[in-house]
Amino acid sequence: xxxxxxxxxxxxxxxxxxxxxxxxxxxxxxxxxxxxxxxxxxxxxxxxxxxxxxxxxxxxxxxxxxxxxxxxxxxxxxxxxxxxxxxxxxxxxxxxxxxxxxxxxxxxxxxxxxxxxxxxxxxxxxxxxxxxxxxxxxxxxxxxxxxxxxxxxxxxxxxxxxxxxxxxxxxxxxxxxxxxxxxxxxxxxxxxxxxxxxxxxxxxxxxxxxxxxxxxxxxxxxxxxxxxxxxxxxxxxxxxxxxxxxxxxxxxxxxxxxxxxxxxxxxxxxxxxxxxxxxxxxxx
Numbered sequence: 001x002x003x004x005x006x007x008x009x010x011x012x013x014x015x016x017x018x019x020x021x022x023x024x025x026x027x028x029x030x031x032x033x034x035x036x037x038x039x040x041x042x043x044x045x046x047x048x049x050x051x052x053x054x055x056x057x058x059x060x061x062x063x064x065x066x067x068x069x070x071x072x073x074x075x076x077x078x079x080x081x082x083x084x085x086x087x088x089x090x091x092x093x094x095x096x097x098x099x100x101x102x103x104x105x106x107x108x109x110x111x112x113x114x115x116x117x118x119x120x121x122x123x124x125x126x127x128x129x130x131x132x133x134x135x136x137x138x139x140x141x142x143x144x145x146x147x148x149x150x151x152x153x154x155x156x157x158x159x160x161x162x163x164x165x166x167x168x169x170x171x172x173x174x175x176x177x178x179x180x181x182x183x184x185x186x187x188x189x190x191x192x193x194x195x196x197x198x199x200x201x202x203x204x205x206x207x208x209x210x211x212x213x214x215x216x217x218x219x220x221x222x223x224x225x226x227x228x229x230x231x232x233x234x235x236x237x238x239x240x241x242x243x244x245x246x247x248x249x250x251x252x253x254x255x256x257x258x259x260x261x262x263x264x265x266x267x268x269x270x271x272x273x274x275x276x277x278x279x280x281x282x283x284x
């Protein structure tokens with residue numbers, strides 16, 4: 001059974017990890033839909049509130065309880081390292097702080113559902129601030145999509161980041177959409193704006209396929225980069241035919257909020273609020 005078929009059945013996110021390549025190639029008959037007395041889920045639209053860190057978002061997920069945790073990171077919807085914590089954001093309320101201290105990068109992964117196909121990520125957006133507390137020469141804070149391409153030895157990774165990067169030539173930051181294929185040595189940057197440090201800006205990273213834009217080819221996958229509500233750049237990766245096929249990217253996709261030192265010197269701090277994304281929503 002393909003993961004797309006599993007999602008259409010509305011199974012809870014925790015059960016999706018049981019379906020991998022072995023199941024896809026198995027001759028075993030597909031499981032029947034859940035009985036009428038069991039909840040049914042589907043992916044919410046990409047503009048759905050995932051977590052505002054004040055107790056709102058991801059409603060009716062999993063066993064009909066709210067997936068979020070006011071003032072904390074609920075394990076149902078986040079996987080994170082020790083650099084992530086909820087702090088007082090003043091007039092904003094609670095916000096997420098991610099600190100990259102003594103490590104190259106710190107992260108918080110979206111975990112609802114974990115096994116969503118790369119091409120179905122849709123939209124991920126968040127209010128993001130790159131802090132002047134950062135002492136690293138070139139820190140960044142942003143939103144990120146990541147997957148693996150096992151057919152390209154050594155099967156490392158493919159990723160795209162839309163982030164605030166500290167400007168190397170001035171006091172502020174530049175907004176850059178950056179995608180890379182580490183297997184093939186591809187790195188493409190699109191600079192879409194300039195902002196200040198310690199300023200909140202809304203970053204939105206979209207994956208668009210033919211289902212959302214009929215002008216795209218059947219194997220095209222487009223990246224759209226938005227800053228504060230305006231789409232400022234787009235790019236079709238040269239390996240989009242691989243990325244659009246879930247059988248060629250394995251079970252490795254991540255959606256995440258990241259902060260990176262982009263090197264081994266200093267520390268980096270970023271803040272996040274009002275995360276919007278697709279998640280498993282209870283329908284019945």
